[in-house]
Amino acid sequence: xxxxxxxxxxxxxxxxxxxxxxxxxxxxxxxxxxxxxxxxxxxxxxxxxxxxxxxxxxxxxxxxxxxxxxxxxxxxxxxxxxxxxxxxxxxxxxxxxxxxxxxxxxxxxxxxxxxxxxxxxxxxxxxxxxxxxxxxxxxxxxxxxxxxxxxxxxxxxxxxxxxxxxxxxxxxxxxxxxxxxxxxxxxxxxxxxxxxxxxxxxxxxxxxxxxxxxxxxxxxxxxxxxxxxxxxxxxxxxxxxxxxxxxxxxxxxxxxxxxxxxxxxxxxxxxxxxxxxxxxxxxxxxxxxxxxxxxxxxxxxxxxxxxxxxxxxxxxxxxxxxxxxxxxxxxxxxxxxxxxxxxxxxxxxxxxxxxxxxxxxxxxxxxxxxxxxxxxxxxxxxxxxxxxxxxxxxxxxxxxxxxxxxxxxxxxxxxxxxxxxxxxxxxxxxxxxxxxxxxxxxxxxxxxxxxxxxxxxxxxxxxxxxxxxxxxxxxxxxxxxxxxxxxxxxxxxxxxxxxxxxxxxxxxxxxxxxxxxxxxxxxxxxxxxxxxxxxxxxxxxxxxxxxxxxxxxxxxxxxxxxxxxxxxxxxxxxxxxxxxxxxxxxxxxxxxxxxxxxxxxxxxxxxxxxxxxxxxxxxxxxxxxxxxxxxxxxxxxxxxxxxxxxxxxxxxxxxxxxxxxxxxxxxxxxxxxxxxxxxxxxxxxxxxxxxxx
Numbered sequence: 071x072x073x074x075x076x077x078x079x080x081x082x083x084x085x086x087x088x089x090x091x092x093x094x095x096x097x098x099x100x101x102x103x104x105x106x107x108x109x110x111x112x113x114x115x116x117x118x119x120x121x122x123x124x125x126x127x128x129x130x131x132x133x134x135x136x137x138x139x140x141x142x143x144x145x146x147x148x149x150x151x152x153x154x155x156x157x158x159x160x161x162x163x164x165x166x167x168x169x170x171x172x173x174x175x176x177x178x179x180x181x182x183x184x185x186x187x188x189x190x191x192x193x194x195x196x197x198x199x200x201x202x203x204x205x206x207x208x209x210x211x212x213x214x215x216x217x218x219x220x221x222x223x224x225x226x227x228x229x230x231x232x233x234x235x236x237x238x239x240x241x242x243x244x245x246x247x248x249x250x251x252x253x254x255x256x257x258x259x260x261x262x263x264x265x266x267x268x269x270x271x272x273x274x275x276x277x278x279x280x281x282x283x284x285x286x287x288x289x290x291x292x293x294x295x296x297x298x299x300x301x302x303x304x305x306x307x308x309x310x311x312x313x314x315x316x317x318x319x320x321x322x323x324x325x326x327x328x329x330x331x332x333x334x335x336x337x338x339x340x341x342x343x344x345x346x347x348x349x350x351x352x353x354x355x356x357x358x359x360x361x362x363x364x365x366x367x368x369x370x371x372x373x374x375x376x377x378x379x380x381x382x383x384x385x386x387x388x389x390x391x392x393x394x395x396x397x398x399x400x401x402x403x404x405x406x407x408x409x410x411x412x413x414x415x416x417x418x419x420x421x422x423x424x425x426x427x428x429x430x431x432x433x434x435x436x437x438x439x440x441x442x443x444x445x446x447x448x449x450x451x452x453x454x455x456x457x458x459x460x461x462x463x464x465x466x467x468x469x470x471x472x473x474x475x476x477x478x479x480x481x482x483x484x485x486x487x488x489x490x491x492x493x494x495x496x497x498x499x500x501x502x503x504x505x506x507x508x509x510x511x512x513x514x515x516x517x518x519x520x521x522x523x524x525x526x527x528x529x530x531x532x533x534x535x536x537x538x539x540x541x542x543x544x545x546x547x548x549x550x551x552x553x554x555x556x557x558x559x560x561x562x563x564x565x566x567x568x569x570x571x572x573x574x575x576x577x578x579x580x581x582x583x584x585x586x587x588x589x590x591x592x593x594x595x596x597x598x599x600x601x602x603x604x605x606x607x608x609x610x611x612x613x614x615x616x617x618x619x620x621x622x623x624x625x626x627x628x629x630x631x632x633x634x635x636x637x638x639x640x641x642x643x644x645x646x647x648x649x650x651x652x653x654x655x656x657x658x659x660x661x662x663x664x665x666x667x668x669x670x671x672x673x674x675x676x677x678x679x680x681x682x683x684x685x686x687x688x689x690x691x692x693x694x695x696x697x698x699x700x701x702x703x704x705x706x707x708x709x710x711x712x713x714x715x716x717x718x719x720x721x722x723x724x725x726x727x728x729x730x731x732x733x734x735x736x737x738x739x740x741x742x743x744x745x746x747x748x749x750x751x752x753x754x755x756x757x758x759x760x761x762x763x
Contacts, residue, residue, distance in 0.1 A: 149206065164190055167182075299313065305355065312325070322344055367389075409426065419440045419540060420437065461542065466484065495513045496512050508561065510590055513546075526600035532616055587616055604755075611730075629753055640669040644658050675701075682717075
């Protein structure tokens with residue numbers, strides 16, 4: 071491969087705790103400079119020339135379009151007498167939000183993002199509705215950015231109002247009386263990069279009809295700019311809840327009685343429920359009959375429990391257990407119709423139990439199969455709700471659940487372009503390097519033979535207490551249709567088995583995550599599912615870090631690697647946008663030599679030494695303001711001259727896109743066609759395409 075020449079600045083680097091660390095590609099951190107733009111253009115030109123020469127690339131895109139072209143539906147979500155339903159006819163760039171009066175009413179377009187922005191790169195997400203059901207707030211995000219404008223819609227006219235709030239990020243709206251609480255950052259001063267503007271998040275109260283400059287400041291911390299903060303309001307507007315977090319560790323939880331105190335101000339003394347960042351204690355709801363706060367917590371329960379708290383006695387010793395800790399992970403609790411719905415994860419698949427408000431009368435809700443379910447709960451006076459069920463071969467079937475009878479009724483099942491009954495999902499447990507048993511899903515056609523040559527994609531995440539349960543991916547069907555195998559292990563660092571499982575893959579224990587992933591690959595090879603030349607690995611964000619780490623540690627083990635939007639420079643990640651919030655998970659090289667040493671030991675950027683690397687397609691986006699594209703830019707610049715083998719190591723930079731959410735359908739099809747064409751060419755498989763079923 072003739073890669074573009076990338077300038078090395080040999081004079082750039084840092085001395086950390088007595089160790090000098092060179093950083094010759096730091097100039098690529100300026101992702102808005104003309105020099106970086108020219109570099110991106112040159113890299114994309116080489117990559118696209120390689121991908122476009124793959125003879126079956128366009129056929130893959132066509133087949134993916136066929137598979138993706140089925141009607142999709144999300145919701146319904148009830149607001150008073152009105153229901154909102156998300157629909158996509160098949161290949162629309164963004165879902166259209168419809169409204170209907172009554173569940174059997176006629177659908178009318180509420181917001182059509184495709185008409186508002188024909189490029190398909192703007193998303194509209196409802197983020198909170200007023201208690202009287204007259205207004206709803208909608209977050210508007212452009213080109214995949216995390217920054218959002220909050221626009222208020224009048225549900226009487228179904229039109230936007232003049233209320234438009236700027237500089238919000240990671241914020242919902244918590245409605246109270248004639249306005250709502252929301253979180254935002256200070257407007258950047260002239261010349262300030264947006265990546266440096268994510269400091270000193272504050273909480274404001276916005277009164278409907280007022281300009282944003284009149285919004286009332288509710289909470290701020292003038293000393294510490296590296297905090298996430300937000301306010302919620304209980305259903306009956308009895309209490310405001312305040313959480314404060316340093317990132318992805320635990321968080322502080324406070325509350326304030328709105329019935330006696332009125333609108334909080336910066337001088338308000340919030341009642342502490344959980345202080346410090348060692349635990350995760352969150353207020354689920356206020357139960358008016360018992361006059362107690364229902365609180366989910368990991369205090370004395372690493373797999374979580376639900377307790378009732380008297381607002382006048384919040385101390386731990388006065389907590390009353392409502393749902394005790396079980397062997398399975400309690401993922402969340404929702405309320406609706408006077409009931410409690412507990413969402414458990416058992417070996418990475420969903421179990422739902424319902425209870426009376428005091429925790430009595432436990433009943434397991436029968437789900438259609440082993441998979442993932444969500445959506446139970448609603449308002450206090452509801453008599454039913456909706457939930458969705460998905461699996462590796464079910465893109466999302468929606469059911470209506472009756473609270474009185476406990477019965478589920480099919481509401482919507484998509485018509486697919488493939489037969490799910492042709493595929494099977496199994497779960498195995500394999501030993502990691504230290505003997506820890508790790509579960510892994512394996513999905514394939516029923517007739518697949520364990521011959522050691524099957525094209526296989528191994529995908530995982532392993533971090534931030536995030537659980538990977540069965541989920542559907544249309545692009546994955548391109549692999550499964552060709553007799554391929556998809557494998558998804560539940561690595562340490564994730565949340566599948568509670569906080570202990572998470573902490574076993576954090577900070578200085580992060581190597582456990584990589585060992586678990588490497589062991590998964592070795593298991594697949596040992597059991598003759600595949601071999602190294604036919605094995606691909608994929609992960610995004612923290613999963614991109616995972617792929618970058620294992621490919622630099624074991625370049626001999628994999629045939630093809632896809633690190634997507636990855637955190638790849640572990641010594642400087644905390645200096646960009648949301649990176650400071652990941653310090654509790656990873657550590658910070660600036661803090662101590664100990665943290666520098668363990669981060670340096672696995673940082674993909676700093677471990678890309680000369681070797682025979684697998685075929686690699688690094689994937690990122692120019693508008694990713696969560697994991698900035700400089701991670702990928704610097705990694706591929708280091709990897710290309712380090713490649714001692716014949717396999718290509720390329721980068722694909724998507725323009726007008728961000729960290730992944732909200733990407734238009736047309737862009738998704740192009741991206742996935744490139745990815746799977748690269749995969750199949752590398753593993754030596756020429757796809758065969760049948761007529762659409």
